[in-house]
Amino acid sequence: VTGKGVLYPTDSESRTVYYLDGIWNFRPANESDPDVGHREGWYKQELRKTGPTIPMPVPASYNDITQDKAIRDHVGVVWYDRTFYVPQAWNSNVTRIWLRFGGVHYAAEVFVNGKLVTRHAGGHIPFLAEVTSFLKYGQKNLISVAVNNTLTDITVPQGSVGTIHTDSGPKIFQQYKFDFFNYAGIHRPVVLYTTPSVFVDDISVKTNIYDDTGVIEYSVSVEGGSANHTTVSVSLLDRDGNYVIRDVVGHQENLKVPQARLWWPYLMDPEPAYLYTLEVRTTTDSEVPEDVYRLPVGIRKVEWSNKTVKINGKQIYIRGFGRHEDSAIRGKGHDFPLIARDYNLIKWIGANAYRTSHYPYSEEIMDFADREGIMIIDECPAVDIGFGFKDDLLEAHRTALTSLHRRDKNRPSVIMWSVANEALTALPQAKAYFHAIANHMRILDSSRPITMAINAQHDTDFAGQFMDVISFNRYNAWYFNSGRTDTITQNVIQEAQNWHKKYNKPVLMTEYGADTIAGLHLSPEYIWSEEYQVNLLSKHFEAFDQLRNESFFIGEMIWNFADFNTAQTFIRVGGNKKGIFTRDRQPKSSAHLVRNRYWTIAAEL
Numbered sequence: 177v178t179g180k181g182v183l184y185p186t187d188s189e190s191r192t193v194y195y196l197d198g199i200w201n202f203r204p205a206n207e208s209d210p211d212v213g214h215r216e217g218w219y220k221q222e223l224r225k226t227g228p229t230i231p232m233p234v235p236a237s238y239n240d241i242t243q244d245k246a247i248r249d250h251v252g253v254v255w256y257d258r259t260f261y262v263p264q265a266w267n268s269n270v271t272r273i274w275l276r277f278g279g280v281h282y283a284a285e286v287f288v289n290g291k292l293v294t295r296h297a298g299g300h301i302p303f304l305a306e307v308t309s310f311l312k313y314g315q316k317n318l319i320s321v322a323v324n325n326t327l328t329d330i331t332v333p334q335g336s337v338g339t340i341h342t343d344s345g346p347k348i349f350q351q352y353k354f355d356f357f358n359y360a361g362i363h364r365p366v367v368l369y370t371t372p373s374v375f376v377d378d379i380s381v382k383t384n385i386y387d388d389t390g391v392i393e394y395s396v397s398v399e400g401g402s403a404n405h406t407t408v409s410v411s412l413l414d415r416d417g418n419y420v421i422r423d424v425v426g427h428q429e430n431l432k433v434p435q436a437r438l439w440w441p442y443l444m445d446p447e448p449a450y451l452y453t454l455e456v457r458t459t460t461d462s463e464v465p466e467d468v469y470r471l472p473v474g475i476r477k478v479e480w481s482n483k484t485v486k487i488n489g490k491q492i493y494i495r496g497f498g499r500h501e502d503s504a505i506r507g508k509g510h511d512f513p514l515i516a517r518d519y520n521l522i523k524w525i526g527a528n529a530y531r532t533s534h535y536p537y538s539e540e541i542m543d544f545a546d547r548e549g550i551m552i553i554d555e556c557p558a559v560d561i562g563f564g565f566k567d568d569l570l571e572a573h574r575t576a577l578t579s580l581h582r583r584d585k586n587r588p589s590v591i592m593w594s595v596a597n598e599a600l601t602a603l604p605q606a607k608a609y610f611h612a613i614a615n616h617m618r619i620l621d622s623s624r625p626i627t628m629a630i631n632a633q634h635d636t637d638f639a640g641q642f643m644d645v646i647s648f649n650r651y652n653a654w655y656f657n658s659g660r661t662d663t664i665t666q667n668v669i670q671e672a673q674n675w676h677k678k679y680n681k682p683v684l685m686t687e688y689g690a691d692t693i694a695g696l697h698l699s700p701e702y703i704w705s706e707e708y709q710v711n712l713l714s715k716h717f718e719a720f721d722q723l724r725n726e727s728f729f730i731g732e733m734i735w736n737f738a739d740f741n742t743a744q745t746f747i748r749v750g751g752n753k754k755g756i757f758t759r760d761r762q763p764k765s766s767a768h769l770v771r772n773r774y775w776t777i778a779a780e781l
């Protein structure tokens with residue numbers, strides 16, 4: 177059985193979750209012979225028996241774990257494996273066992289006990305496979321994973337592989353235009369979990385509000401049994417665990433919640449981010465046990481016009497930043513302490529939103545946004561896309577959107593989809609391409625607005641016409657007019673007005689900022705210093721304050737929340753330093769300035 181859903185693997189009275197995180201064995205394949213592991217069957221036995229392995233943490237990027245430059249910069253295939261035991265009790269004809277990866281960058285092939293169980297491409301999206309018949313119960317099992325980080329002209333994001341002539345002969349190397357390190361590996365948790373043989377495969381919810389009644393429109397898909405022999409019943413619990421609605425029978429119904437508590441963004445309500453629990457049960461008329469799955473649900477309504485975006489009928493003003501999944505040693509690996517620290521900083525600074533630049537973040541990160549009331553502009557990994565707008569690329573881009581929507585469709589925190597960042601939208605081919613992309617996204621979800629972060633100029637862009645919100649990235653007084661912070665305010669006002677004039681849509685500034693070396697003080701302000709970042713941000717604030725008097729300007733996002741690693745280039749000093757926090761999440765001077773502003777705006781609204 178292969179389901180269509182990717183519900184997060186939480187435990188319940190009918191489901192057991194078993195984490196395979198920990199230290200795995202690791203061995204890169206030769207860059208010039210990437211197929212060696214497949215040819216020699218490295219997955220048919222323990223990896224350590226095929227040659228030298230090193231210990232590798234999962235989840236984590238493999239790049240920054242060792243002292244070996246060849247591992248950091250490896251291009252192509254690497255292998256991971258480990259062994260594990262499965263209890264005899266799981267061996268039952270009414271139980272299914274699933275293997276789920278939260279995210280492996282970029283492509284993965286998974287083998288259990290020497291047999292291929294699944295393949296997946298796309299580095300930021302969960303995938304799963306049923307492994308019931310692959311496992312040895314009450315015995316030792318082997319899991320092997322081949323990971324390939326190669327990016328091409330038809331992967332999302334795009335990249336290309338070139339050859340460089342080194343002192344020891346020709347070597348291949350990965351090139352990419354996007355501005356963050358192409359970290360790779362098993363980035364997110366790996367779990368085995370059980371379900372009854374007839375199980376809740378997917379749940380979709382849409383919420384609405386009429387006066388003080390909340391409506392939850394749900395639909396449940398059940399797999400593994402025939403529909404006329406299964407019953408779905410749904411209940412709703414409030415935040416304290418009390419039943420609000422009990423045992424509504426049906427795969428697809430509308431639940432009415434009188435006096436509904438609404439999901440409000442952070443600082444828009446004294447009790448933001450109210451979450452109910454939707455408890456879904458499936459029973460069959462055979463001996464298959466009941467399956468129970470619990471989904472957090474926030475009741476809220478997103479609306480938009482040519483000037484505003486509203487939540488629960490109230491106009492929002494976005495205060496936030498672009499971010500990255502990035503930290504020292506771990507790279508893009510999942511890390512709960514880091515996630516918790518980041519949300520504490522987001523709340524400390526008084527932000528109410530961020531964009532998941534430039535790819536879907538882990539489900540664990542998204543859960544925090546749902547629980548804290550942080551609004552998310554959910555971005556697909558189409559960063560710097562458009563080097564040949566080929567049909568295959570369009571197909572891969574559509575797939576990336578479909579899988580992002582499938583994963584995040586139920587999240588109250590997701591208030592907007594971003595279909596791309598800085599695509600080459602000044603090329604005429606971008607018109608048909610983004611027309612197709614926007615149509616695809618709208619068919620998937622008409623309940624949230626669509627945007628993309630544009631860096632073309634308003635008079636050259638071809639894609640904005642297909643969006644609901646115009647987001648623009650612009651580096652005034654950094655990549656142009658460096659040092660001239662006296663040019664910022666008028667330029668920003670003018671540009672925002674030009675975008676609104678051209679497309680008659682709400683306008684959001686999604687990126688602006690300055691690289692800043694923490695601890696570098698130069699006065700009067702001079703580029704790369706803390707003083708310069710403070711001055712550059714302040715000049716933008718002056719523009720935003722004037723724009724806020726115009727009805728179409730819906731928000732401001734700094735680039736970036738924290739410093740992050742990039743590919744090696746002479747414009748980057750140990751990575752991109754545009755963070756208002758350092759890479760280890762300490763404030764630069766600018767963070768205090770931003771905190772003052774964001775809390776002041778929050779108090780005004």
Ligand code: GCB
Nearest residue numbers: 355597598649687735752754
């Ligand atoms: C951008 C990109 C972002 C970069 C940033 C920069 O326009 O969207 O990925 O990191 O500029 O700092 O250059």
